[in-house]
Amino acid sequence: MSYDPSPKVVELQKRLNAFMEEYIYPNEDRHVREAEELGPWKVHPIVEELKPKAKAAGLWNLFLPQSERGAGLTNLEYAPLCEIMGRSFLAPEVFNCSAPDTGNMEVLERYGTEEHRKQWLEPLLAGEIxxxxxxxxxxxxxxxxxxxxxxxxxxxxxxxxxxxxxxxxxxxxxxxxxxxxxxxxxxxxxxxxxxxxxxxxxxxxxxxxxxxxxxxxxxxxxxxxxxxxxxxxxxxxxxxxxxxxxRGFEIAQGRLGPGRIHHCMRQIGLAERALEKMCRRSMSRVAFGKPVAEQGVTVERIAESRIMIEQARLLTLHAAHRMDTVGNKVAKTEIAMIKVAVPNMAAKVIDWAIQAHGGGGTSNDFGLTHAYAMSRVLRLADGPDEVHRNQIGKLELRKYR
Incomplete structure (x- = not known):
């Protein structure tokens, strides 16, 4: 199975990366500052400023599969785009692709009445609420x-x-x-x-x-x-x-599958960003007469990080392909596997990046503390590791009964 992106996705990747470089990365410090100063009860102005630009760039509502209301992308096509957005905490909401709105919009699209969709889905898709x-x-x-x-x-x-x-x-x-x-x-x-x-x-x-x-x-x-x-x-x-x-569990199954894979896609982007920061920082710092990047343990961690990220990405792309071809219910094993594997991978890579940054890595200056917090939370959100491992183990044992 080839997971190479289609020409359509490659074009969207180029446009998305260009938008990230021009608008997202330069405004990350402002986003953190607004979040700290204004807190959780207020709208963060930078988000509202950038949303119209994302709409104008045609990078809006990319997440919604199998719907004329979205971009018409499959889960597999959306995966590399979601990964790019996941590199920054500012990005997902700017593109109207952030949790829990994405999952809620999918619920309204799949299970809501026409009245529900008109009253709630349409303003959510417009980014108005x-x-x-x-x-x-x-x-x-x-x-x-x-x-x-x-x-x-x-x-x-x-x-x-x-x-x-x-x-x-x-x-x-x-x-x-x-x-x-x-x-x-x-x-x-x-x-x-x-x-x-x-x-x-x-x-x-x-x-x-x-x-x-x-x-x-x-x-x-x-x-x-x-x-x-x-x-x-x-x-x-x-x-x-x-x-x-x-029918609550039936809806939950339909909602949490896409929600879990979106979290994992974003986590891969976050891990990539952490590895990039680890490499740059360790190359620029000298300890005991040579760059930190040339210290044996750091080289090993960089190598392990690359291996772990690639493994997690392939597993996630496989889960996305299964969701597209056999449906969320049948793909429950693959979804459970990435939900365990990816946040654990990201937390480990981010932890190593913090270590490479020294004491500064524990501050908010490098974005690694926010990243670690989110990765650690995702070992609990949408079902803790233990529940998913239990499900995977039972499904595996079922093959031998």
Whole structure:
């Protein structure tokens, strides 16, 4: 199987790289400064300034596969483009390709009604609003999503929602207008995977309270706007339920597959950037009479980093190809494998890059601390390593039974 990009993708790569060089990399320091000074409750102006430029350049909504609303790219075609965006925390939102909006837009495209798409998908695709995904809860082990306790109770033409969520990315963003929430409509169903449903909750609905931003390794607002949210007697129309009662896990499977592979694509770009910084820094610093790059341990780490990145990229491209050809459900093993392999790889490469930078690597001056924080978080987000390894192991053992 050849994973060489098509002429269409090669052209998009050139345009995307040119945009990154002209607009993204020169504004990264400003982005960090705005995130630190304005915090997670404010819009970061640099993002809004660059979004119209990305639209004008035709580099907008590249992520949405199998839809006339997107660029018409497959997962495999999108992979190298997403990797380029992943080199900078500023880039994904500028191109309207950032989480959790991408996953939420795919949910609305696949499972929403025409009314849902008109009210929420169209402004999301236009970059006019943002969204959040409310699944994880503080009072239960959310690695087992059947533990979700949030109640979605039918009351005539409405559903009443009560629950406590956290790590609800984007909820503190003032542009966040809609949440996709997972809760239980049928807690007594003997099939634990048919108890849950997903429902659309406008953020201005009475009873929705964004309690606080959550720091990610001490960072607020970047690399992630993690948030804690309480839903207290929140009433939304029954028509806001997605697909039907008891189909929450079905939707989650459709949403989290693309979300996981997008995270991995971006992580490969982040690891490439870290390796680049490691090489440049170690070549420019002299210790014990010779450049750090010529110290044996550094050369070995650079070599190992290149090997690990290439392995992770090939595995991710294979997963993307499988998603395109056999579907997300059948490709669950490949998706689980990259979800374990790629963030672990990126965290190791970034850790070595920090070491090569010396004490400065632990500051915010080189972007490595933000990068490490995100890579470490992704060993938990969208399912922890342990859950994915357990699934991979069971699927492997099934071959011998």
């Amino acid at each position: 943002r969204s959040c995904f409310a699944m994880t809860e503080p009072n239960v082990a959310s690695s087992d999503a059947t533990n979700v306790e949030t109640s979605i109770r039918r009351d005539g033409d409405f559903y009443v929602i009560n629950g406590h969520k956290w790590y609800t990315t984007n909820a503190t963003d003032p542009r966040c207008r809609i949440a996709i929430l997972m809760g239980k409509t049928d807690p007594d169903n003997p099939d634990r995977h048919r108890q849950q449903s997903m429902i659309l909750v406008p953020m201005d609905t009475p009873g929705v309270k964004v309690v606080r931003p959550l720091p990610v390794f001490g960072f607020y607002g970047m690399p992630d706007r993690a948030s804690e949210v309480i839903f207290e007697n929140v009433r939304v129309p029954a028509s806001n339920l997605l697909l039907g009662e008891g």
